[in-house]
Amino acid sequence: MSEPPYSAATAAQVQAAPDRPRLDAKTRIRLRTTGLAAIDYALNVVILCCYAAVGTIAAFVPWVVLGISIVLNVIFLGGIASGWSKRLRDPSMTAWQVGAACGINMLALIMAPQIGYMFLINVFVPLCYGSLYFERRAFLAAWVLLSAAIALALWANGFQVGVALGSPVEKGLFLVNVALALGRFLTINAEVSHLRARLQQRNRELAEASVRAERLATRDELTGLPNRREALRVLQVECERADRAGSRVCIAMVDADHFKRINDSHGHPVGDEVLCELGRLLQTALRTADHVFRYGGEEFMVLLVDCDADDPVAPFERAREAVEVHGWEALAPGLQVTVSIGTTQRQPREPVEQVLRRADAALYEAKARGRNRVQFGALR
Numbered sequence: 001m002s003e004p005p006y007s008a009a010t011a012a013q014v015q016a017a018p019d020r021p022r023l024d025a026k027t028r029i030r031l032r033t034t035g036l037a038a039i040d041y042a043l044n045v046v047i048l049c050c051y052a053a054v055g056t057i058a059a060f061v062p063w064v065v066l067g068i069s070i071v072l073n074v075i076f077l078g079g080i081a082s083g084w085s086k087r088l089r090d091p092s093m094t095a096w097q098v099g100a101a102c103g104i105n106m107l108a109l110i111m112a113p114q115i116g117y118m119f120l121i122n123v124f125v126p127l128c129y130g131s132l133y134f135e136r137r138a139f140l141a142a143w144v145l146l147s148a149a150i151a152l153a154l155w156a157n158g159f160q161v162g163v164a165l166g167s168p169v170e171k172g173l174f175l176v177n178v179a180l181a182l183g184r185f186l187t188i189n190a191e192v193s194h195l196r197a198r199l200q201q202r203n204r205e206l207a208e209a210s211v212r213a214e215r216l217a218t219r220d221e222l223t224g225l226p227n228r229r230e231a232l233r234v235l236q237v238e239c240e241r242a243d244r245a246g247s248r249v250c251i252a253m254v255d256a257d258h259f260k261r262i263n264d265s266h267g268h269p270v271g272d273e274v275l276c277e278l279g280r281l282l283q284t285a286l287r288t289a290d291h292v293f294r295y296g297g298e299e300f301m302v303l304l305v306d307c308d309a310d311d312p313v314a315p316f317e318r319a320r321e322a323v324e325v326h327g328w329e330a331l332a333p334g335l336q337v338t339v340s341i342g343t344t345q346r347q348p349r350e351p352v353e354q355v356l357r358r359a360d361a362a363l364y365e366a367k368a369r370g371r372n373r374v375q376f377g378a379l380r
């Protein structure tokens with residue numbers, strides 16, 4: 001009998017499988033870069049083996065470098081993979097890795113001065129890697145320490161820095177080594193360029209998010225009009241401007257009449273559409289320089305700038321009429337919408353709160369007098 005493709009036993013095994021701890025993204029990146037450094041160590045050992053095989057350097061040198069490389073990489077990779085390095089200020093252990101790589105090259109310079117060029121070139125690679133993570137002070141420290149280490153190593157090997165270009169194999173190894181050094185430099189540069197591109201992308205996203213956040217903070221989502229918070233800000237700004245220019249502003253509170261009934265008889269979505277349409281109608285009925293805000297619920301605030309007209313009621317009467325004669329039937333059969341408007345004119349240097357209170361009182365009066373009307377709130 002053939003086994004079912006997915007037996008109950010398999011399901012039980014899957015369920016019983018313990019959750020393997022997953023490495024976070026940053027740890028994976030650290031392991032990747034440290035792993036690349038380990039591959040670099042291995043390549044160096046291979047080149048040293050070749051030099052040892054043709055007798056340029058002593059046979060023990062690659063073994064010593066291999067042994068130290070293994071110990072160092074076990075420490076770095078193990079420290080990062082186990083999460084131990086997260087306790088450090090730099091969990092990538094950059095300074096330690098750069099120091100270890102330079103140290104191992106200085107040791108090799110002492111042990112194999114015949115190919116000293118290779119180790120002097122090699123120290124530039126970890127330094128470049130450090131440029132991804134080092135702070136300014138660390139560069140200065142690296143410069144001083146490395147210069148001292150090179151001087152010490154040269155003193156220890158009797159100031160010998162060989163190139164070894166005698167045999168064809170040595171010439172070939174020299175070229176391979178130079179090509180590898182170039183490859184390492186360019187790999188690190190490619191990484192820097194990738195990071196720069198990511199940073200630019202993040203900056204763009206951040207700028208877009210802040211524009212969106214600002215829009216959300218100042219706009220009403222339903223009608224797209226500026227919200228109450230923005231209304232109070234703009235009102236303050238326009239009043240100050242009017243005081244400087246010696247002009248007047250008019251404000252009006254516009255409230256849909258019996259809006260609860262509209263919601264109740266035609267449904268909330270129709271109510272929402274009515275509010276959007278009201279916003280559009282008010283904007284169309286007034287001048288482009290004037291401001292229409294959704295003040296809250298079914299209430300709008302209108303701000304007329306440079307409103308020195310003898311009759312500050314006229315523009316609002318026009319807006320009220322535009323709402324009354326609008327073809328609301330197109331939204332819902334039997335739908336009729338009117339608005340009540342309380343308006344007032346701000347006196348020079350009059351506090352904003354006082355003007356708002358007067359406009360509110362005028363709106364209240366318009367409602368009390370039967371709705372669908374404009375009421376002017378005069379100074380008492």
Ligand SMILES: Nc1nc2c(ncn2[C@@H]2O[C@H](COP(=O)(O)OP(=O)(O)OP(=O)(O)O)[C@@H](O)[C@H]2O)c(=O)[nH]1
Pocket residue numbers: 222255256257258259260261263267268269270271272275296297298367371
């Ligand atoms: N559809 C919809 N309704 C809203 C919104 N905001 C407020 N409302 C409704 O507007 C109604 C306002 O009701 P009331 O404050 O009683 O006022 P009204 O029915 O317009 O009566 P008057 O103002 O006295 O003419 C409430 O039923 C609210 O639920 C909205 O964004 N969408």
